[in-house]
Amino acid sequence: MSHRIPVGLVGVTGYTGMELARLLARHPGLELVRATSRSEAGKTLGDLYPGLGGFPIADCPVSQPDVDDLAEACALVFLAVPHGTAMDMAAALVAKGVKVVDLSADFRINSAETYAQWYGLEHRHPELLPDAVFGLPEFNAKDIVGAQLVANPGCYPTSAILGLAPALRESLVLTQGIVIDSKSGTTGSGRKPSVGALYCEVADSFRAYNLGRHRHTPEIEQELGRVAGTELTVSFNTHLLPINRGILSTSYCQLADGVGAEDVRRAYTDAYANCPWVRVLPEGKLPEVRHVRGTMFCDIGLVVDPRTGRLIVVSVIDNLCRGASGQALANANLMLEQPLDAGLDLAPLVP
Amino acid sequence: MSHRIPVGLVGVTGYTGMELARLLARHPGLELVRATSRSEAGKTLGDLYPGLGGFPIADCPVSQPDVDDLAEACALVFLAVPHGTAMDMAAALVAKGVKVVDLSADFRINSAETYAQWYGLEHRHPELLPDAVFGLPEFNAKDIVGAQLVANPGCYPTSAILGLAPALRESLVLTQGIVIDSKSGTTGSGRKPSVGALYCEVADSFRAYNLGRHRHTPEIEQELGRVAGTELTVSFNTHLLPINRGILSTSYCQLADGVGAEDVRRAYTDAYANCPWVRVLPEGKLPEVRHVRGTMFCDIGLVVDPRTGRLIVVSVIDNLCRGASGQALANANLMLEQPLDAGLDLAPLVP
């Protein structure tokens, strides 16, 4: 009989659900005992994901989501369903004492008003917002450990916040005029069929979308503002890459007077000295998406450009693993007293 | 016997040479009579490019480059060789009265000093710089018509200049603080074998390179400065896309006081009213690389972001066609009194 801690996954058919299944398949301390899907109930995980064939997790049945059943069977539940849907499920599970890691945006924004403004939706459980913890392990590990509800960060925000926080915390750059130009792989578009996500609409092409109005903007501003100790506005803009996984964010900031390349480098290496998943690259090196593929790493390249007085930060993550499911699992590890990197000690698949 | 005008192509084995061959294969008024390559002399174009099989151009022999022979046989010669190599060949051909379209960077920068600084190379023919015309047909058509030597613009500069010129010309944006975040397809890396350009190093990945120090920077600053009527410095930064063709540049500028979305839109539609190859997209639409594939189009999307007071311009071209060989052919059309779009009336290949 298994002595692993039982966990559940609500929403197993999307890419974040699929990625959680991949990671849980090899987790030594957690066991997936419930996987739910409204459309695929009755099958097994192995039916949905032939790549998991041969792993015990393949036998996990896919069932209809049922809060009572989940609460009874699971110590923690991952919510991999769209925003708007997640909030009710989270509230119900929390009420029953189950720990929840919500991969949607529903509990990331502290202000219900800001949430409503960007997501076009009234928050139905604002009472949970004060205690929801923003699940970025590098900065919030202590709060995550004791949390009952963790709001798993968005993929873009993860890359942007890790990329800019050290410079802002030490006031090495101005808080005005920050531009974040982000590029994401297509798993970020989700697995719901649409013409725009078809192979032949994405392959061998590239495009910008949602310029100036991507919903991840308030999340970035909230967390960077917290670090900077002041409210700030960023120009955050997104593009769709013809790759499966990966986000690369190129961030542009104005250097504060007198700040040089060494100050910047020291700030970043200090900030992440005890963070094995954040790799600050040596002078002259820039990160590539492939070097983090399938992993929790965030690779950061730093360029101080004296011609323009700018700091350019390039930060790279795997949007599905670090930017969603892997980070969710890291949060679960903290909440369930597992080693932080349990199930996440992965080397990138290159090429 | 052909009554088409004889032209030559020096450097037929790179991607720009290959693309010129594709376009010349169907040109009604120009005939390729010389194609040169140091490594492939003795073959025919059809041997090098099986895709041209069946077109008369396939029979064109590939020969060693020989200035006397080129000058005798050709009314105009395209130079599709690296910078540093092109300048001597251009000077020799010009001295013999042949018209030259140089696809390299050798004659793009007016100042030999700036050239030396960015290209690490003394210019050996600065005497030709004053008369070399920067070959952007939308802005310089009159000068191109009478030129003997045209410096064909770089691929990135073509996208950046077409994208930003109208806003700068009318002072709708500040000249300070401009950020140009460009992403290019891999044909831009050339056809010389290197590990970094191998399929398995590029596919399913993405990376930044040459941040703050790409050689196309002075070309962009020179031409935008000319339009703005003042010297300016831009933060120009480049990334490598896992696609064959295409550049998308996302440019960020601070709006001048009181400038609104309608001012911007009017400036762009006016500027390009008589430019069939520049398509200013309607409000709310953003360009995609695939919609210009294989063509001369530059598609421009405009976003005025009131939250940040910024104008965001997204400009897209095919780096090989519009950004190199197609533009070279447009310049040749002007220089040889051909219709501007002869051989270039192409619909994009989508998907």
Next chain:
Amino acid sequence: MSHRIPVGLVGVTGYTGMELARLLARHPGLELVRATSRSEAGKTLGDLYPGLGGFPIADCPVSQPDVDDLAEACALVFLAVPHGTAMDMAAALVAKGVKVVDLSADFRINSAETYAQWYGLEHRHPELLPDAVFGLPEFNAKDIVGAQLVANPGCYPTSAILGLAPALRESLVLTQGIVIDSKSGTTGSGRKPSVGALYCEVADSFRAYNLGRHRHTPEIEQELGRVAGTELTVSFNTHLLPINRGILSTSYCQLADGVGAEDVRRAYTDAYANCPWVRVLPEGKLPEVRHVRGTMFCDIGLVVDPRTGRLIVVSVIDNLCRGASGQALANANLMLEQPLDAGLDLAPLVP
């Protein structure tokens, strides 16, 4: 006022409709006057396909399909709708005296019984089958010229039939034991959203599908049987390539006694001596999908393998252009007394 011949296109939102629009955009003798779509009526072609912006065809309105209107306005109508749907529309248009090129499978199979067996559908207009012409210009040009209804060949059959016909016609290979291993780009899956056609399900992967039971099988057997002068059965099997366009079919046949490489080569070069779109590659060369991209070419490589006594034929086409819309246009050219290659004199886009 235009003196071009008016044509219509039923079903403009799929990839074959999109490709027809691309080709008609530059056709000197045909004018698209009707483009229909049940879902997109009310827009213009330029709204659907921004890549066509600037071409007059972009102004063509998209309307609901209406047989009377089509018959009144058009000399010829292309049907780019699914099999089963096309047959009624074809019958109605034919009854009104309009010429029809049907891109679906509805009139390709001579036997209504065989059609029913493979397509799981009773044929509602078997009376039209005897006069429907199989639209492969290389073999049936004379019949196409006078046809009112042309059944445009399937993409896979086009590659397989052009690849095997010369060997079978001259009995250089046995009719037993033929294996056709085909690989197609993803445009062949159509543009209707489905999980299986999403970018992230196709990219960086490869799979076989419909082994032994692809619906193009009877079409291949019918046409190759006609050429061979005897009924034959082939093992036809299909795979999905992570590329936009292109089919490569590798066909394996047993050589008849005494047949050598020269016999084979002579048969192919003779068969296609007057066919500018079929390029039989020289000894030792094999075709690549990219060399036919966007064109009507069928490139054929021939390998006689003495170790196994086999002829291996590799035939390559662009599935969307030659395998569907371009071939439909070639048929229309023949039916409307246009030059065969009007609108189709295209050089491949490489790379």
Next chain:
Amino acid sequence: MSHRIPVGLVGVTGYTGMELARLLARHPGLELVRATSRSEAGKTLGDLYPGLGGFPIADCPVSQPDVDDLAEACALVFLAVPHGTAMDMAAALVAKGVKVVDLSADFRINSAETYAQWYGLEHRHPELLPDAVFGLPEFNAKDIVGAQLVANPGCYPTSAILGLAPALRESLVLTQGIVIDSKSGTTGSGRKPSVGALYCEVADSFRAYNLGRHRHTPEIEQELGRVAGTELTVSFNTHLLPINRGILSTSYCQLADGVGAEDVRRAYTDAYANCPWVRVLPEGKLPEVRHVRGTMFCDIGLVVDPRTGRLIVVSVIDNLCRGASGQALANANLMLEQPLDAGLDLAPLVP
């Protein structure tokens, strides 16, 4: 101090060396103590492969290959160098009592004469051939355990042999007329720069190569002949896929009289009942490359086609992991008394 067994890797800069580094980075029982490269000596593994940053293996220095040093430091050495080069190194190491897993073809072919014929090279150490074990763990585990020199199978042969062996062993198919149509990802072309392996020559294209004369042919015939108990000749043919990793082989055989789908299925499930890495898919399912990405799995789909009397087997592996470095590590595990799947218990990265 480490109690892991010290191993060496000769040839660390190619894709097989890179993949071995990825796998060894997480191996609990083996420690990479020597990594050699003639061109990159003096760096560390982490310099070459930034993706390994943070893993202890990143600190492993890259040195010039030196047999004495390797023999002294390592219990086992992996040779990831080209055929022709490997044989001398293998002989020298074997002479010093070191265990060797040779990833090249040098010891796969039992007959030095056949080797010379296909590889165009005299074998300089035919005396080692009788004792070299063909390293396919499913069939030869017992011999591998005691071997000093293991010839690691080729990538294509691994897919073909695992795919066809059960049918041939039980005489369910004829040994005559077998066709193996294989398609491989581009890592199979190696990491040495060449025009043909550039991104822009491979992406969005597909081609056949080496038809009828690929060097993996004799290896397939040797091993399948052994299983069938008789010499046989196969038509083995290869194609290049625009993907990083993966081989899919579609194999066509004539069914013996009276053999049905159930006989076939039973033979395969029996053959691989105790082989956790071989997954025989259920009736009606076909394998996809992505489902084995980065793993040791071989997925097999079986189709009995009554129309043509054929068995069609689709077998899929990751050419780099199962087809090279992962299999090499499995062999090392057997040779060094490690658990077979140590370092290889990987779930596929999908998507």
